[in-house]
Amino acid sequence: MALTKDDLLKAYRLMRTIREFEERVHVEFAAGEIEGFVHLYAGEEACAVGVMLHLTKADRIASTHRGHGHCIAKGVDVPAMMAEIYGRATGSCRGKGGSMHIADLDAGMMGANGIVGGGPPLICGAALAAKVQGTRDVGVAFIGDGASNQGTTFESMNLATVWNLPAIFVAENNGYAEATAADYAIGAGSLADRAEGFGMPAATVDGHDFFAVHEAAGEAIRRARSGDGPSFIECQVNRYYGHYEGDAQTYRPPGEAEAARANHDCLDKFAGRVTASAGIEREELDDIDRAVAALIDGAVSSAKADPAPAAAEYLTDVYVDY
Amino acid sequence: MARTITMLQAINEALDQEMARDSSVIVMGEDVVGGSGAEGEMDAWGGPLGVTKGLYAKYGDRLLDTPITESAFIGAAVGAAASGLRPVAELMFSDFVGVCFDQIYNQAAKFRYMFGGRAETPVVVRTMYGAGLRAAAQHSQSPYSIFTHVPGLKCVMPVTPYDAKGLLIQAIRDNDPVIFFEHKGLYETEGEVPEQSYSIPFGEANVVREGNDVSIISLGLMVHRSLEAAETLAGEGIQCEVVDLRTTSPLDEDTVLESAENTGRVVVVDEAPPRCSIATDISALVAQHAFDALEAPITLVTAPHTPVPFAGVLEDQYMPDAARIAAAVRRVAGYAQ
Amino acid sequence: MSASDLRALVMPKWGLTMTEAVVVKWLVDEGADVELGAELVDVETEKILSAVESPASGALRWRAAEGSTIPVGGLLGVIADADVPDDAIVGFAATFEAEFTPETEAVAGEGPLPQYVEVNGRSLRYLKLGEGGEPVVLVHGFGGDLNNWLFNHEALSAQRAVYALDLPGHGESSTNVGDGTLATLAQAVADFMDALELPAAHLVGHSLGGAIAAELAGTAPDRVRSLSLIASVGLGRELLAGFLDGFVTARRRRQIKPVLEALFADPALVTRRLVNDVLQYKRLDGVEDALGAIARNLVADGQQTVSIRECLATYPGPTLVIWGAADQIVPASHAGGLPERTHVEVIEAVGHMPMMEASARVNQVLAAQFEGRLTA
């Protein structure tokens, strides 16, 4: 699928929005403004955006504990996300879920997930629904390198092949599951080899490179939409912050994240390429940067000012009322 | 000699002393070493909260980082236990039991009985539970009643550093599968703990405060909140007896009933939702066996029948606190037939 | 007592951690005449229930309410002559209350702390109170520790240094008891005295500790200035059936409680805290084995197998034997047939723990013994 200038500007805007969002949450968390567990996606933006640019609202994704990027790329309302992280009544989940559980089913976003490996089975279900209903919609399960080892992931990949589901498994391999290296925990060495063992085509791409992710995702999603079954994509990437906010990261060699930022940053790469060869001016990107900064500023100040949920809310939403 | 340490340190010390004493004790779990395969500091995490920190330097390969594969590694711990080791497996959050329940529920719990008494499964599953950390619905639950329901599992929830050490050592030496619940809100609790090894037998509830007016039966973090309430109530002339169950399987029925018979008024405090819970179980016990002694309806103070909410204002209401406990006790104390 | 003398009866401090206690029951009516040393009131700390004695002779003119909690040093009662006007009593109590400041927690934790000494590869815990004079060593019984002397240690230390130790396998001393024989334990006490540079001391032993002290008096009489045995083993064959075994094997409150209750004439003295303390000790690795080894050397087929009568016969120094008439563990009849020179003191309505159950009397007799004021 050829990328128009609008597509490229949209891709940049989404990646920049994710980055700005995460950098800001990092600061606000450190200031003690945010409670609970927060896992930041900074550094991995090209993976979410490279995939999501192919998706419609009706396509469904399942995310992980590191879900902010997937949400933004899938079109979840940014101020509502921020409000959710602050536990506000105006949040995506009305303050009941928090960072690890942001969801918006209307936007096709089936939830960040506190359970590693919780998403892949759900995506088999979303894909099955699309198949049964004949919609040509697809389901995309995002997983980490850590989640790639979970039984639910293996079972889902097999099921997707057995039922020939329009499902795509996107593994964001950022080298670590918490403090444990992917090299230690992934017995087979290559995630792509494993996927092939489950009977689906697999690609391994540079997850800092929007264009590489976009291309691989395009092929996988085309296959899914045309009834050719599931695919797997491994995106090799870096996370810029700790596993969660507060992680001292002493398991990483010093300077690892900084080096990745300096040499492999997805936004730098993207900006370099589109200003060099796609007829996009630096100023156009700067305009986006300013607009995004304003959006995030607004999101944070409204989140801070927004009301907490009404006390009685803690008892609602357990069962459907008839 | 006893000194004051935290519950986190007490758990670490129990693991350390048992690993030193018995080479068949191994520890496994996600990031219990923390840093496997990574280029930075080995033992960087020593467990998600540092509970196993320092053990790798002493025991090396007897600590195993696992991939995120609970079904396989909890099951491996069960299998290793049935094959001569004494594994202590860490299920990081008890909420994660969803992905490995079969190995606990159908395997570990069943072996001894199903194999005609010819198998022992000395496995310990250490796991965090409890709300209060704004960790939301999938990292805050108190699912001990689910495990307590299963014949063949022992369930332990220490309340003090002293109990944590002695109960964990007992769990490791015990020849049955033990689920060892650690409340996230209690790791920093301090208390006196002997340096020596010691073990506390299961099924021995702890009467942490004596009183003749109302019995508060409780467990886990809620014992602290019950004590807080009891202190307030003492100022109002209501003397509460606070019973810490310590283990829900085996359950020390005698101590619960003795207290209920003594006071005739019982409040059960439980952080978990109320249906099919420890709270309802205790009240059924009292109703069946101490009915004649009761002078007021048994009263439960529990979480509501909802998942755990994220926002502070919601979560604070979700968890029973000292004020709610005290209010319940006042009602029960003032009840006249 | 002159008419103007008013004496405050204050809450005593028993042991290092006591900060307050509850007035459980007055044993004497208001206005009644009381003797110096008479037991006036039962108070209960979290550790123990015990009686507080009168600091003077006179009339008990004012009493704190039963059920009230009084801090250490706080006013329990007023002793004065019967003709002191009521106003003066009320005024005295009011002034006392006004001027009294309770110890803070921090202060309560201060004071002498137990220490540890390395002896022959074992660490032994001991507490020293008092200074100078001829030193005293207190040796607890089977399963006990230095806290058994809670009501005696301070009282006895007014005139002299008094050491209470934890025997090997007990309290916070090392669990290594070797072969667990009396000889080994007596040697440990001798080594302890060496380490603390005590060439000789007045030895006070309770139960097993009595036999240990007697063993030392028999083998090294020059090290023992005087010998005081309280409900000692080694003087007869009987010992409450199942007591040692029950003590050694009990792991739970329900199992240990009846065992402990047999120690006292009044089972109510066995508080939950006492039970917990014993259980905490017994849960330590090695304790059950240590106690088992000692027990095996003390009894066989339910009968005592050690005798200290020969030691007593040869020991030339002053010997005191104290017994509770209601002792269910080792019968008071064992106090019979002792060498002529022995001073024997049998106390009515007291069980196997006279130093706790009748501390005032025991303290008086022991002080007399140390001062050479006792006769047979």
Ligand SMILES: Cc1ncc(C[n+]2csc(CCOP(=O)(O)OP(=O)(O)O)c2C)c(N)n1
């Ligand atoms: C079933 C389950 N096990 C363990 C965890 C704890 N946990 C949360 S994130 C994480 C690491 C996930 O690593 P990875 O899949 O590589 O994702 P990343 O954090 O690197 O994005 C772990 C172990 C969990 N949330 N759920």
Ligand SMILES: [Mg+2]
């Ligand atoms: Mg990862």
